[in-house]
Amino acid sequence: MHRETEKLLVATLLASGLALTLYSYFALANIPLTALGIGILVTAASIIATYPYTPYREAVQSVLHSYTANISKLLEEFSANNPAFYTPDGLVLVPLKARGMPDLKKLKAENLVHSDPSGYYLVLQSPVSTTTVERETDLEAALTEVVVYSLGLCDGVKVVSRDETLILEVSKPRSFKEGTRFKKVLGSLPLHVSVTVIAMALGKVVQVGEVRQTGKNRVIALLKVVEHATQG
């Protein structure tokens, strides 16, 4: 459920529960209806109490702003142009002078640049840790947990698979002032984090294909699952 929808639901439950409780107790003197009103209030309270909201979200977003700025500078320095590969280990390989698929067997996370017969790749660590995402979980649930609830990068995500392609929809993504090169190589930050989560959850290498804005505040990205990348 989208965050906006959840807020609306809680607000509706609170308002209607309060009105029903007060009206049925004082005006109607009706016990079952008062109990129903209290029940609605308890439901709203439970939703608020169990809302998976990270208390340090503002701090996290500030760190992500810095992350975006730093990575943008790095991409600019290396003149990266091609869409990155997202590995299941939370690493992002940005092709610098590369053709074909990277060989992940020889990949060392501590190196800044990875080279193999297919070319050179800039090795970045994604902002999401591998422990956050369980492998082979429901993709949409994993995405909602990390991208919507924990980091608050957008209001909702939907994902469907078609052949070897995943279609990802991100609703109301927050802007992190990503540069043009950042968007070209990694997508926007919400998309970048989403693809990282998808690669981790699938346990496969994923690459961002076409990205387009459809409708108001809705971004759709086609993601390619790269089966042929040699994994370590």
Next chain:
Amino acid sequence: MKEKTLEELWKEASRKEGRLKASLDLYWEWVNKEIELVDTNPPRSFAEFLLRPDYSLWYWVSTAFIVATVAIVAVTEAIPILLPLRYLLGTAYVLFFPGFLLVEALYPKEEELSPLERLALSIGLSLAIVPLIGLVLNYTPFGIRLWPVLYSLAVYMLAISFIASWRKYLYVRLYRGGS
């Protein structure tokens, strides 16, 4: 490599194993995710989505069931022989369908819940929804009587099944490419 159509696969298998076994084998292969069915021509609008039985058969079956139950209740007063059928449909009408349609609306993606989870939630939610509708009816001039309960449940189920269809369509729209 050109992917095979379901018809080609079925014809190939039915030549070796017979039609029924081929159909069953293909069904289980699909259930076990050994084969993936890809719709090359998904619906382009909500109206088309509703009219295509491969997407909205459940919606029309539910609607037909609701209409049939109301009709059976209406005619059993004149034709008492249909009473057992009324009991049968009435049980599902009260104890299964209100919850089932709500579950469809809350979890529109098929893979979100297993069939057993859907069944359990459908029965549980039906037991929660019907008394709430009864409680509301109690404070209206209609009261908790046969026809008001029957009609209000029908209106609730038709509305919620429409919402469920729309939410399912949003995923089909995304599958098509989001436009």
